Amino acid sequence: MELSHEKMITMYRQMLRIRYFEDRVSKLFAEGVLPGFVHLYLGEEAVAVGVCSALNDDDYITSTHRGHGHIIAKGGKLDRAMAELYGKKTGYNKGKGGSMHMAHTELGILGANGIVGGGIPIATGAGLSAKMRGTKQVAVAFFGDGGSNQGTFHESINLASAFDLPVIYVCENNLYGVGTRQSKVRKVEHIADRAVGYAIPGVIVDGNDVLAVYRAANEAVERARRGEGPTLIECKTYRWHTHFEGEPDTYRTKEEVAEWKAKEPIGRFEVYLTTEKIATAQELESIRREVMDELEAAVKFAETSPEPELHEALEDVYA
């Protein structure tokens, strides 16, 4: 599986789209423009993009409270995502879901989730459905290291393993669940090791290396499509910001944050792309400009979109 240059450029662009989007969301939130609360994905871009680059449009994902990156990587549009964060009618969920519940079933996005661990069985069910319907679709469950302590993780993987379901469990291990360091509440060092208990492959990858993530995901996807069952992939990564925007950073050292920022996934990929002569610095610069333009248009779209009308609050409760 050698990646085409074009595919790698697309991966670069996708990571940038997440990065710029999240940077702007951080600013907008600080300005008090966005209601509710937001959890940002900055620093973890390589995971969503590496995994989603191995998927087809009709494959499924379930996401987490930190879901903007997954949604963008799976093909989500910045404007509609931004409009949802503004609570506007044009948002992916008509302003009813907001940051934590963004979904777009046409893109196979079965929802971000406000419930830690809530999406894991849902992806498992999507995998079951693909198998029942006899398609070659796969489903990916994204979740955090914290989420891997939920019963849903263990129960889902057991089920998927027993039934050889086409599901990929992607753990984004960023070391913390809110302010609790994961090593305080979990003895096993690598979450991937938990795969042993369910007789499925458990793979550890550098979650800041988009190509490494892609390779691991691709292998798991192929395995799933061949009917050989699920894989657990643990991506070692780090979130740059605090758990949610506006929360004081009291539980991590500055050194630790700096150390991880030095392992920055996008800059690292840029170096690879230019040294391998896949793209020139100018080409990358023009992609950056294009993405920035896309983002500006998205913010404008969100700002100028209409509010939902009040009667809409009572619609969509039942089919």
Place this chain on the structure above:
Amino acid sequence: MMRELTYTQALGEALAEEMRRDERVFVMGLDVGPYGGAFGVTQGLYDMFPGRVLDMPISEAGYVGAAVGAALTGCRPVVELQYSDWITIASDQLVNQAANMRYMFGGTCSVPMVLRAPVGGYLSAAAQHSHMFESWFGFVPGLKVVLPATPYDAKGLLKAAIRDDNPVIFFEHKQLYKVKGPVPEEDYIVPLGKADIKRAGKDVTIVTYSYMVDFSLRAAEQLAIDGIDVEVVDLRTISPLDEETILESVRKTNRLVAVQETWRPFGVVAEVSAIVAEKAVDYLDAPIKRVASKFAPVPFSPNLERYVLPSVDDIVAAVKETVGS
């Protein structure tokens, strides 16, 4: 002058005092340790009580169940859920296990635990961080369900809950954490199962609890301008429910408006209305009114959220209807 504390501080003090008083009491939950809890209630406890403030893995069924087991075997755990919505994950342990144990085991054991859980909306947090499920639990024999509305009650009720030998679900409203109010220095408890008259009046009774006490008091002030004298009964505990105070008030004012934040069907307002209809219907001068959330999950967009959840104006309007003005 009595000192003023926030609801958060009052709760934290209750925990500290009870932990000092009884070494069987301990605290467990997500980020309750050095982080101090999602809303700051356990701030400082980690250093004050080494080994008795336990950070949990994110596994609500597991740690709430563990509290049930600890309570059954000689401890008095106080568990914090970061948001009450996730009580759904822990419900089996509460409903099928904790609530039934004493009864199923022929009264040979008790489960003295408290589950603290922040409830309520008005924060644009959408449908997985805004809902209130108190009526589910009020429905279950064996559980007690408490929803304090003031710092004074928060402290006194939490202390009572910790000393109670039953599983108690203690719902704290997120909009109240920063609210300040008088809290005595000396040890006191507020008994479970006793409602409180938060405002005496003669024309209409509002029966309510939690954050809606605030709304109802504000509505009462507005109504006073129009010459309508409202009595506000704060249930404080919905199970056991203080029927006597409700009935007494309605027999005095002859009108009832029952107010709750969450959905109307099958809710506390339904129960309160039914009790009054059964036992005091002859005293009523007007049909009972209920104020509650519209029947939809809480939406994210702030305008929609305001529309779905009850407002002070809704309460004012309901009261005016019952007095026919």
